[in-house]
Amino acid sequence: MRYARQEKLIGKQAQKELSKKTVTIVGLGALGTNVSSLLARAGINLRLIDFDKIDLTNLQRQSLYTEKDINKQKAIISKTRLKEINSEISITSFNEKLNDSNLHLLDSDLVIDCTDNLTTRFLINDYCYNKIPWIHTAAIKETGVLFNILPNKPCLKCIYKKNIDLDRCEEFGVLNSIVSLIASLALTQSIKILLNKDPEANLLRFNIWNNSLEKIKVNKTCEKCQKSL
Numbered sequence: 001m002r003y004a005r006q007e008k009l010i011g012k013q014a015q016k017e018l019s020k021k022t023v024t025i026v027g028l029g030a031l032g033t034n035v036s037s038l039l040a041r042a043g044i045n046l047r048l049i050d051f052d053k054i055d056l057t058n059l060q061r062q063s064l065y066t067e068k069d070i071n072k073q074k075a076i077i078s079k080t081r082l083k084e085i086n087s088e089i090s091i092t093s094f095n096e097k098l099n100d101s102n103l104h105l106l107d108s109d110l111v112i113d114c115t116d117n118l119t120t121r122f123l124i125n126d127y128c129y130n131k132i133p134w135i136h137t138a139a140i141k142e143t144g145v146l147f148n149i150l151p152n153k154p155c156l157k158c159i160y161k162k163n164i165d166l167d168r169c170e171e172f173g174v175l176n177s178i179v180s181l182i183a184s185l186a187l188t189q190s191i192k193i194l195l196n197k198d199p200e201a202n203l204l205r206f207n208i209w210n211n212s213l214e215k216i217k218v219n220k221t222c223e224k225c226q227k228s229l
Contacts (some may be wrong), residue, residue, distance in 0.1 A: 002043070002088070003015050003042075004216045006042060006043075010195070011218070012026070014195050015043060017071055017194070017195060018042065018043050018044050018191065018194060018195070019043050019044075019045075019089075021044055021045065021109045021110070021172065021194045022044070022046065022047060022090070022108040022109050022110075023039055023044055023045070023046060023047070023108060023109065023112060023190060023194075024043040024046075024047040024048075024105065024106050024107075024108040024110070024111045024112070025039075025046065025047070025048055025049065025111075025112050025114055026049045026051075026098055026106070026111065026113055026114060026115055026124060027049070027050055027113070027114035027115040027116065027120075028048055028050035028052075028062075028064075028075060028078045028114070029050075029052070029058065029062055029074070029114065029116065030058075030061040030062050030114075030139065030174065030176070030179040031114035031137050031138075031139060031179055031182060031183055031186070032050065032062075032112075032114035033050075033063045033064040033065070033078060033080075034061075034062075034063050034179055034180055034183030034184075035112055035114060035137070035183045035186050035187060035190075036048065036078060036082055037063055037064060037082065037085060037222050038080075038183060038184065038186075038187040039187060039190065040082045040085045040086045040089060040091070041085060041086060042147065042187065042191065043086065043088070043089060044089065044127065044190070044194070045089050045090040045091070046082065046089065046090070046091045046092070047091075047092050047093075047094070047105065047108055048075055048078050048079060048091065048092070048093040048094065048124050049072075049075070049093075049094045049096060049098055050074045050075045050078070050095070051073075051075070051093075051095060051096055052068050052073075052074050053071055053072060053073055053074065053099040053208050054069045054071065054072055054073075054074055054077065055070065055071075056070055060100070060176055061174065061176035061179045063075065064081040064082070065077060065081075072141040073095050074097040075093040075094060075096075076095060077095065078093060079091050079092075079093040085189070085196070091117065098115075098120055098123060098124070099123070100123070103123060103127040106124065106127055106128060107132070108132070109132075109133075109194060110132070110133050110134065110135070110190055110193055110194060111124060111128055111132055111134035111135070112131075112134065112135045112137065112140065112178075112186055112190065113134060113135065113136045113137060114137055114176075116138075117159055121136065121160075122156065122157070122158055124156075125149065125155055125156040127158060128149070129155060129224065130151045130152060130228075131151065131176065133148070133149065133151065133193050134149050135147070135148055135149070135186055135189055135190065135193075136144050136148075136149060136156055136159075136221075137183075137185075137186050138182075139174055139178045139179045139182050140172055140174055141172050141173060141174060141175070141178075141206075142174075142178055142207055142208050142209035143178065143205065143206065143207045144167065144178045144179070144181060144185075144201060144205070144206055144208070145182070145204065145205045145206075146182055146183035146185050146186060146200075146203070146204045147203040147204070147218065148189055148193065148199045148200055148201070150193070153201070153220075153224060154215045154218040154219060154220050154221070154222075154225055155224070155225055157222035157224065157225070158195045158218055158219065158220055158221045158222045158225055159218060161222075174179065174223070175208060175209075177208050178208040181206060181208055182206070185204065185206075201217075202213070202215040202216055202217055203216040203217075203218050204216075
C-alpha cells in the first residue's frame with residue numbers, strides 16, 4: 001500500500017479525496033521542486049508551470065535535478081522525475097512563463113506560489129481572488145514565510161502594498177534547510193485546505209538559524225478586500 005502510513009493519520013476516505021485533487025505549482029525552483037516532490041508522494045495530481053532552465057547553482061537546493069540536467073528545461077525534467085516518484089498520479093507540465101494571456105493554467109483545486117517575484121504573485125492573486133485557494137511561499141537567507149490565501153480572506157495585497165523588488169537568492173543566498181522546511185509546511189497546509197481541515201489563518205515566518213517562529217495576523221487592508229467587509 002503506497003499511502004499506508006499517510007492513511008493511518010488521515011484515513012482511507014481522505015486519501016481517496018486527495019487522489020481526486022489537482023494542485024498547480026508556479027515556479028519549479030527551490031520551493032517548487034521540494035513541494036512538488038512531497039505532493040507527488042502524498043498522491044496528489046499536479047500541474048507544473050515554469051519557463052526556466054536548470055543551472056549548476058540550482059543543485060544546492062532544487063531537489064529534483066542532478067548534474068546531468070544542467071541546461072535542460074525545469075518543467076520537462078520535473079515531470080519526468082515526479083513520474084518516477086509516483087506513476088499513479090496525473091502530472092501536466094507547461095514550459096511557459098505565467099502572464100496575462102495564460103492565467104487559465106492556474107485552474108485547479110489549489111495553487112502554490114513558488115515564484116521569486118511580486119509581479120507573478122500579483123497575477124496569481126488577482127486571478128485566484130475569492131475563487132481558487134492558493135498558498136504564498138518564499139525563502140531567503142535563513143528565513144521563510146508561508147501564507148494561505150483563501151476565498152473571502154485577506155489576500156496578498158493586504159501584505160505587500162506595492163510591487164517592489166524583494167531580496168533575491170542570487171544576492172543574499174539561501175539555506176537549503178529553510179527551503180525544505182517551508183516546502184513541508186506548504187504540503188501540510190495543502191492537505192488541510194484540500195480536505196477542508198482548518199488551515200492556518202496567520203502568516204508564518206520561520207528563521208531556521210535561531211529556530212524562531214512568528215505567527216502574524218493579517219487583516220483585510222487592501223482596497224479590494226476592504227470592499228468585501
